[in-house]
Amino acid sequence: MMQGGSLWRTLQRSKAERENTVSVDAQLEASRRRNAEETARARERLNAERKEREEAAAVAAAKQAGLAAHAVAVEGVALERLTAVRDPRAAVGWYYVDAAGKKQGPFAPQQMRDWFTAGYLPRDLRVAPAFANDRVPQHTDMERLDKLFDEPLTVNAFRSAHPSDQPAPKKRKRDEPPKETGNWLVDSINRQKAGIHRLRHDRHDGPGMVFDDA
Numbered sequence: 001m002m003q004g005g006s007l008w009r010t011l012q013r014s015k016a017e018r019e020n021t022v023s024v025d026a027q028l029e030a031s032r033r034r035n036a037e038e039t040a041r042a043r044e045r046l047n048a049e050r051k052e053r054e055e056a057a058a059v060a061a062a063k064q065a066g067l068a069a070h071a072v073a074v075e076g077v078a079l080e081r082l083t084a085v086r087d088p089r090a091a092v093g094w095y096y097v098d099a100a101g102k103k104q105g106p107f108a109p110q111q112m113r114d115w116f117t118a119g120y121l122p123r124d125l126r127v128a129p130a131f132a133n134d135r136v137p138q139h140t141d142m143e144r145l146d147k148l149f150d151e152p153l154t155v156n157a158f159r160s161a162h163p164s165d166q167p168a169p170k171k172r173k174r175d176e177p178p179k180e181t182g183n184w185l186v187d188s189i190n191r192q193k194a195g196i197h198r199l200r201h202d203r204h205d206g207p208g209m210v211f212d213d214a
Helices: 002-084 107-116 186-193
Strands: 093-097 103-107 128-131
Touching: 093 107
Parallel strands: none
Antiparallel strands: 093 103, 093 128
């Protein structure tokens, strides 16, 4: 009877161990499933956020393009009005009479402005504007430069309302990409300070990194 009882207890222990093993395996499998589901949900959330950002960027770009188109239209209307009243700011070119009495031109407004501000053109120079789809000015159309423009001449002479003649905005220092040092970490910090976030490191230049907004 003692041997039978011992055998029965051994069988019971083996059964309990098997059940415990099965229970642990089931818990591990359940944990793996939960982790996989959480990872999938996190990936879906990141994809949804990325899509929202892309859509917001597209809307902002469309609005910006619309504003730019509107600005061009407004500038076009303004130029038409200035041309209609033969305002010198609407001139597409300029003629002048040289010291020998010969008519020279046409020259771009910015070229004339550069010459005048550099001191190459005198204040009493006789000049005449040329407008789009208009006849070439004659000698009788010429007027003294200092009579045609308001003072100060250094500011007002040969000013142009054409967008292509406007000076380009100065480049801000923060818009200039930082110099590369060859050290991926230092370069990354410098780019972040400069506000450049789209640049990514090559996987061979440093440890692997994951960017959820790529």
